[in-house]
Amino acid sequence: MTDPEHGHQHGHAHPHAPIGQESPPGYYEIMETAFRELLVERGMIGPDEIRRQIEVLDSRTPALGAKVVARAWVDAEFRRRLLADGRAACEELGISFYDDTRLIVLENTATVHNLIVCTLCSCYPRPVLGLPPDWYKLKAYRARAVVEPRVVLAEFGTVIPDDVEIRVSDSTAMVRYLVLPRRPDGTEGMDEESLASLVTRDAMIGVVPVAAPAGRMVQ
Amino acid sequence: MNRQAEPAGTALLPGIVMALGEEPVFRPGDLVRILARSPIGHYRVPAYLRGKTGTVEAVIEPAAIDNEQEAYGRNAGAKRHYYRVAVAMTEVWPDYAGPEKDGLRIEIYETWLERT
The missing domain is CATH 3.90.330.10 (Nitrile hydratase alpha /Thiocyanate hydrolase gamma)
Incomplete structure (x- = not known):
């Protein structure tokens, strides 16, 4: 369906602001990103392992x-x-x-x-x-x-x-x-x-x- | 009387000597004090319980990796006994408003307990 309020299609009708990063990342967010990128860069973990662990958690309810x-x-x-x-x-x-x-x-x-x-x-x-x-x-x-x-x-x-x-x-x-x-x-x-x-x-x-x-x- | 001669529920063959730390120091029912140390670093003993006394409710099996050492990459793999310890709410908070029987339970490594 088309939402006349802000003209995009994503399956629901209520208006809202675009979902995105609205404020600069905080201290811990930057630290997490830096730490993760370093681990990947040094070959300690791979992107697949991170994605897999997210899948593991998503399977638990x-x-x-x-x-x-x-x-x-x-x-x-x-x-x-x-x-x-x-x-x-x-x-x-x-x-x-x-x-x-x-x-x-x-x-x-x-x-x-x-x-x-x-x-x-x-x-x-x-x-x-x-x-x-x-x-x-x-x-x-x-x-x-x-x-x-x-x-x-x-x-x-x-x-x-x-x-x-x-x-x-x-x-x-x-x-x-x-x-x-x-x-x-x-x-x-x-x-x-x-x-x-x-x-x-x-x-x-x-x-x-x-x-x-x-x-x-x-x- | 050596209360550490036999682990609960297991009978050792005569002559068997166990290694230091192999069996738990405390038993269910023992009165213990949670140490009031304040070392620098990663110690998963909440400050609000340090110095409080309680009762060992259970030895949690199996012994687990000492995460305080592991957090620094030191001695990773060393296992320590740990316990489910019961502490009365009135012991933790002298002005606790609820009934006296209300209590707290927490897991504490052997290195953080002493007999009272």
């Missing part, structure tokens, strides 16, 4: 984590293996780990609620969830998640009763964390695939619970 969670909900033996060694259990489902990180899966229960954060940077279970959301990398989340987790959770709409313990796992070096949320009530008859469709990225970070399916009565 929260749908993988949701599959892991749904399997754990329906298969007690798998759940046990997942909690004992998160990485091995994910590999069992065909999700590869392309780095040396370990995965600890944290189970939410009636008495414990888990939340994950990386106060130092943006460590995140990328092999099973893909890239982290922008807010996860913001200093405000990183600092406040360990100082006032209950207030942060309430801002996500998650109010944790005082008799439930909050455990904040700060991911700093080798270990990545995935929250195994509680299976919502009213899902007893659902199959694994439908269950997986309920599980969101934010639930696996621990900022929200998994909501019961829309249109079903929760008992």
Whole structure:
């Protein structure tokens, strides 16, 4: 379709400014470019390796984590293996780990609620969830998640009763964390695939619970 | 009593001597203090936890490359034991507003822990 507002064709109608570099690159952007070009120039890495790693990350989305969670909900033996060694259990489902990180899966229960954060940077279970959301990398989340987790959770709409313990796992070096949320009530008859469709990225970070399916009565 | 004589869950044959650093120094349940050192360089121990005390919850297996050395290209390949350490929120923040049972969990390399 043709957009009369600014006369170009790219499949949607809303007007916007051309997408491009609008400000001069910042300090770290220049450093990254220089570093990357030096590595390529010295033959340490090639452009194909960079492109390939982008493809690896693009192939990882929260749908993988949701599959892991749904399997754990329906298969007690798998759940046990997942909690004992998160990485091995994910590999069992065909999700590869392309780095040396370990995965600890944290189970939410009636008495414990888990939340994950990386106060130092943006460590995140990328092999099973893909890239982290922008807010996860913001200093405000990183600092406040360990100082006032209950207030942060309430801002996500998650109010944790005082008799439930909050455990904040700060991911700093080798270990990545995935929250195994509680299976919502009213899902007893659902199959694994439908269950997986309920599980969101934010639930696996621990900022929200998994909501019961829309249109079903929760008992 | 030598608590380091046998790694948890493994029985060694009599006469087997393990190398220095081969087995973890700490066990689940040990009370530890996270060291309050401030070396120059790349150290993945958040400053807000240095000097705080906690409990070893688990030895994370297998031992992992010491990324503090690796960051400088020194001694790359050397592995160190590291632990999942539980620290109470009230230990980290004396004026913590939530319930006392709320806690923090973090992985800490052996080189950053001492017994309390």
